[in-house]
Amino acid sequence: MPSVTPTSDTAAGIATITAVAALGNPRTLPGTKTVLLDAQIYVGSPSCESLLGSLRFFNVSDMVFEHQSALYLIYATFARMENGVDQLSITDYNFVATNVNQESGTFKLDVEHYISAFRDLKDSNSKPIKPIAPISCEFSSRYQNRKKPVPFNRRYVSISGFLTDVTYKRNSEDVERFMVSIDHIAFLGQQGNSTAIPNTLDTPFKTPRCGKSLIDYKRGRSTTPITTTIASPTTPVTPTPTQGPPRKRQRVEANQASESDSNSSDIYVPDK
Structure with a gap:
């Protein structure tokens, strides 16, 4: 579909995004409180695993951002629009x-x-x-x-x-x-006379190109399937002797201890 040339009844709009993103590599603009951050948002699509972008943040409270990437919940607006994108005409807004x-x-x-x-x-x-x-x-x-x-x-x-x-x-x-x-x-401009809404359902979209990621989502994933084998119990080579009831065993151990005490004697080794 061909792009629409901006006229009196077509104006720029606003697009927002809310997502969990990995932010890192903070840079402060000199003389301002604006911080630039590299952002990565996980998508999970086979053709596009994640989106990469740059965020501008007005750091009014002097938050400290680590250079190592971390996850944040962000709400952001898109500041720039690609050339050639189809624009919708404004039909009815009631706040001016x-x-x-x-x-x-x-x-x-x-x-x-x-x-x-x-x-x-x-x-x-x-x-x-x-x-x-x-x-x-x-x-x-x-x-x-x-x-x-x-x-x-x-x-x-x-x-x-x-x-x-x-x-x-x-x-x-x-x-x-x-x-x-x-x-x-x-x-958002001003309302024009036209109320027609262009068809954008069949508009093709482009897959964002890949770049250097902040987080490797494939880390820790096993490349080979993990199989678990349950072995049936087998009889040990050396049979384990059976033991009697606890009371009988205590008496046997006591008798053996008394016999060893009665048969024991002190042995002295002379000094050389």
């Missing part, structure tokens, strides 16, 4: 940036959710409820020493971060706005 302030680096999001579970089942003409989650966004310390990626007004964005505060309506328990400190932001 509003009230953008370029100087302070803040903006607001009004996220609308469609919830069909709360519709009136007795009324066939009832529509799903569309509650709005009002969010005020500000950038975390990650963007302190660089230009804040503030979106333009009425642009689609995807954000991830931490909830820092909640404001309520006056004399009420109803939430007025959520405060979020942004740790990552992705720009």
